[in-house]
Amino acid sequence: MDEPAPVPRDDRAATLRGLVREHAGLAAFADRDRAWRACVDVVTRTLGDVAWIAELDPDVPDGGAVLRHLHGDRTTTLHALHIPPGHGLTGKVFDLARAEWVDDYFAAARITHTFDTHIADEGIRRLLAVPVVADGRTLGVLGVGVRTDGAFGSVAVGHATTVADEVARAVEVADRARAARDAAVHAERSRLAAELHDSVGALLFSIGSGMAGLAESAGADPVLRARLDQLRSQAAEASTALRDSMRTLRASPAALELAVALRADCTAFTERTGTPAELVMLDDDLTLAPTRRDIAVTAVREALHNVEKHAGAHGVVVSVGRRRTPERLTVAVTDDGVGITPGRPHGIGLSTTAEAVARVGGRLTVAGDPDGGTTWRIELPC
Incomplete structure (x- = not known):
């Protein structure tokens, strides 16, 4: 791809200063969605008018992606948009795993024009897409759209890549934190379920057995037998509720x-x-x-x-x-x-x-x- 027209030095410096300030805090996010949202917020305030993250959708059989976390959009036309492999600039970047951009979207010959209507509805004239890569895996694609004519400079592209690298690290941290948190919570809940089974469960079983024994020895006293039957029924209901709670805990x-x-x-x-x-x-x-x-x-x-x-x-x-x-x-x-x-x-x-x-x-x-x-x-x- 030919190098786009250079951006004036003052603009490059301003972009660099803004990105250095803005992207530095991305890795501090321990929540995947917050990291994605922070990423698109950064680039819309420093590089473009509208931005989004395209995430691989494991639930789609063709291995495509879906647009999420839009920022700066004017319509809903891009919301949850499905991107088949290789389609549009975003799909192309997923396949190539490298940054690509078009300075005149509708005249670009190197991309499919599957989403021309969607892009036109948003008023986007030029588009930059950067892969978000961690450990050799493409987690998503950061898309940045601009509604005015012009050209993306190499400095802007480079620093959009820096933001993408930062958010990749943040997403990795968030995923590991969530996995560790879920494992710890699950282990603690399982421990509580076992304790309830061994303590409360055993106690309720003992109470029920004791009531059954008392009912047999109550003789012909109908009032006492009825009361014991009621207590035994309540103990059985408590045992059922306990089993349901333990099932939920596990x-x-x-x-x-x-x-x-x-x-x-x-x-x-x-x-x-x-x-x-x-x-x-x-x-x-x-x-x-x-x-x-x-x-x-x-x-x-x-x-x-x-x-x-x-x-x-x-x-x-x-x-x-x-x-x-x-x-x-x-x-x-x-x-x-x-x-x-x-x-x-x-x-x-x-x-x-x-x-x-x-x-x-x-x-x-x-x-x-x-x-x-x-x-x-x-x-x-x-």
Whole structure:
């Protein structure tokens, strides 16, 4: 690629001073999203008008990327935009793992023009893309757009690369910190679950056994027998609640995050409609990428929304489990409402959900029961 026209010395010096001040604190972030946001904030204030991070999306079968953490954007046209491998300047930089730029985006012959409409909507005239690389792995691509004519100078490109290197280190630190934090929390929760099993669990079992023995020796006293039966029933309920708590304590961080989000949605549905919605977690050890977790949560919300609008249900159950062969997460939302008419077309919300599920190799089905009620089910690869 030919070297772009040089930027005047004063502008280069100003850019350098600004970047040195701004990017120095990036590595201090111990949160991946905060590091990405700080990165795009830096470059929009020192290099361009709009910036974003394109992250590899492990949930997309073709290995493409998705735009996130936009800053300076005027529209929503670039939000969560999927970038297939090699497409546009961003996709090209993912493939080449080196900085590339175009000083006249729409006249550039060395890139595909898949996203011309999106770029035009944002008013971008020139674009710079820099890979964010750590240990030889491209974690993402930093994109910087400018809405005025001109040329990127080598100094600006070099210091955008410096910012990308800083954020790569910050993301590495954040990922390691989160992994260590999750492992420590999981270990502590497992320890607490074991202690509860050995102490409270054993005590409740002893109480239940003692009540059973007392009931047998109570003779013909109906009042005493009834009271002992009540106490034994309460001890059994406490044991069940304890087992549920221990199951939650032993759950993996990913499963716990999913359960917390879904339980909050079930609670909100019940408070909003008066119809009870119960969450049943059939598996504790669920390994799920954040993007797939978000798809599952969004899908359940859409299903509950449909139950609220159309089902006339008296109760809803949300169940989450895992199939072993093949390894898939299964989420079902079942209601006891009026059911659905066979062949009825899906609405926009359900169609959008089905597309999101399909993009990660999953599927969505909706089936009515002849006796009433509907089961809405998604399956996602784990």
